[in-house]
Amino acid sequence: MRFTIIGAGRVGLRTARVLREEGHEVTLVERDAETAARARERSFEVIEGDGSREQVLREAGVETADAVGALTSDLNANFAACLIGKGHGCRTVLRIDEDYREGIYQQYADEVDEIVYPERLGAIGARNALLGGSIQAIADVAQSLQILLITITDGSPMRGYTLSEVALPSEARILAFGKADSPLGIPLPDDSLEAGDRVAVLAEFSELAEVRQLLVGDEPATAVAGGE
Amino acid sequence: MAVTAYILVKSNTSEADRVKSTIESLDGVTGTDIVAGDVDFIAKVSVDSPGAVKDIVAGGIQPIDGVETTQTYIAMA
Numbered sequence: 001m002r003f004t005i006i007g008a009g010r011v012g013l014r015t016a017r018v019l020r021e022e023g024h025e026v027t028l029v030e031r032d033a034e035t036a037a038r039a040r041e042r043s044f045e046v047i048e049g050d051g052s053r054e055q056v057l058r059e060a061g062v063e064t065a066d067a068v069g070a071l072t073s074d075l076n077a078n079f080a081a082c083l084i085g086k087g088h089g090c091r092t093v094l095r096i097d098e099d100y101r102e103g104i105y106q107q108y109a110d111e112v113d114e115i116v117y118p119e120r121l122g123a124i125g126a127r128n129a130l131l132g133g134s135i136q137a138i139a140d141v142a143q144s145l146q147i148l149l150i151t152i153t154d155g156s157p158m159r160g161y162t163l164s165e166v167a168l169p170s171e172a173r174i175l176a177f178g179k180a181d182s183p184l185g186i187p188l189p190d191d192s193l194e195a196g197d198r199v200a201v202l203a204e205f206s207e208l209a210e211v212r213q214l215l216v217g218d219e220p221a222t223a224v225a226g227g228e
Numbered sequence: 229m230a231v232t233a234y235i236l237v238k239s240n241t242s243e244a245d246r247v248k249s250t251i252e253s254l255d256g257v258t259g260t261d262i263v264a265g266d267v268d269f270i271a272k273v274s275v276d277s278p279g280a281v282k283d284i285v286a287g288g289i290q291p292i293d294g295v296e297t298t299q300t301y302i303a304m305a
Binding site: 075076079098100101102103104105107108109 | 239240241242244262264265266268
């Protein structure tokens, strides 16, 4: 796919790097000459200019892009870039600067398909690092819904059972499964759970304790601190 | 002498509807929009004197729960 990323700073450049590693085509737009030069040193195509201006985004290929990531620290520029991107039929992602704005943009900004708040994602990572253990929160999908990556341990009650035998709480779902040394893939009913295997589970916060009890057992009790 | 002013309001709450309708209920406020960007609302007021603008901002908008800062611009022409 083709992506136009506005902002080549901390957030924009990292996003561009991940997309490029996955084989996508990325063009960056950056206003600051020094920041633009740093991105070029890393072999990125960078258009130097104001990403809230249509002419600049055209130069960056917005007309043929699949999606626009407005990832600068300037909320006005981000919103303008999303308006232009939407006008060209792109999927639009807007970075916000304060968390209370998430709800406001979700409700009112029809031109914005998705909102990212980098500090929130950073907090999930920091929480995982601090808690350690066999459960990792991957994402807060919604206010009460979380995706967890659970590593099966020797003490897991479900070790030795197959996925079809795992009786999760009613609203929880197994999204992906991976053997100890393989990447995650589509979960199959006959996959058996051994120590070191990983299971991605989507669950309501209210059911997290039950999911943990089932797949991890009693350790580590503090790792499911879900919620905000 | 009629005075028109624009009040830019930055909030710290996601309850945008509540703040907007509270601002709109104030005497002298002729309209309020929720806006994208660094501020969250822009209100337009139309009153008899510059003093009345100050009364709306200090006495009406700033005390609203969830309002953080305001900037006032008096229209000249």
